[in-house]
Amino acid sequence: VQLQASGGGLVQAGDSLRLSCAASGSTFSRYGMGWFRQAPGKEREFVAAISRTGGSTKYQDPVKGRFTISRDNTNDAVYLQMNSLKPEDTAVYYCAAKAIALYDPLFEDDTSYDYWGQGTQVTVSS
Numbered sequence: 001v002q003l004q005a006s007g008g009g010l011v012q013a014g015d016s017l018r019l020s021c022a023a024s025g026s027t028f029s030r031y032g033m034g035w036f037r038q039a040p041g042k043e044r045e046f047v048a049a050i051s052r053t054g055g056s057t058k059y060q061d062p063v064k065g066r067f068t069i070s071r072d073n074t075n076d077a078v079y080l081q082m083n084s085l086k087p088e089d090t091a092v093y094y095c096a097a098k099a100i101a102l103y104d105p106l107f108e109d110d111t112s113y114d115y116w117g118q119g120t121q122v123t124v125s126s
Contacts, residue, residue, distance in 0.1 A: 001024070001026040001028070003023055003115055005020070005117035005118060005119060005120040006019070006020050006120055007120060008093060008121045008122045009123070012124070013086055013087055014084060015124070016082060016084075017085065018081050019035070019080040019093055019095075019120060019122070020077055021035075021080075023076040023097065024076065029053075030052065030100075031098060031099055032050065032051055032052055032099075033049065033050050033097055034050075034097075034108075034110075035093060035096075036093070036094045036095075037089075037092065038092050039088075039092075042091075044094070044110050046108040047063055047067065048069040049108065050069045050070065051100075051104075053102070054070060054073070057069050058108065060108075063082075067082050068080070080093070082122070086124060087124045087126045088124075090122060091122060092120065092121050093120050093121075093122055094119045095116070096116050098113045098114050098115075
C-alpha cells in the first residue's frame with residue numbers, strides 16, 4: 001500500500017489542523033493505521049492508532065482529548081483531527097499502515113508498521 005500524508009501547516013497555539021493520509025494500491029480495510037510524529041532532535045513517537053473497522057482507537061497520553069483519529073474505508077483514507085494545538089505538537093507527522101487480523105490489538109511501536117507515508121510538517125507557534 002502507498003500512503004500520502006497531507007494537511008500540515010503553520011498555525012498558532014490553540015488552533016486546529018486536520019491531517020489526511022490517502023492510501024492506494026491495496027485493500028485499505030486490511031490495514032490497521034497509525035499516526036506518528038518526529039520533532040527535531042527527537043525520536044519518532046506514537047500519536048494515535050485505529051483498527052481496521054475504525055471501532056477501536058488508541059492515543060498517546062499528551063494528545064488524548066485533543067486529537068481524534070478516524071478513517072474512511074470507502075475513500076481509503078485516515079485522518080487526524082488536531083485541536084487545541086500546542087507548540088510541543090510541532091513535528092513532522094507520518095501515517096503508517098500494518099496488515100492485521102480483524103481483532104488484532106493496535107500497535108504503538110513504529111517498528112510494527114510495514115508502510116509509511118512521506119510525512120507532513122506541523123508547526124505550532126506560541
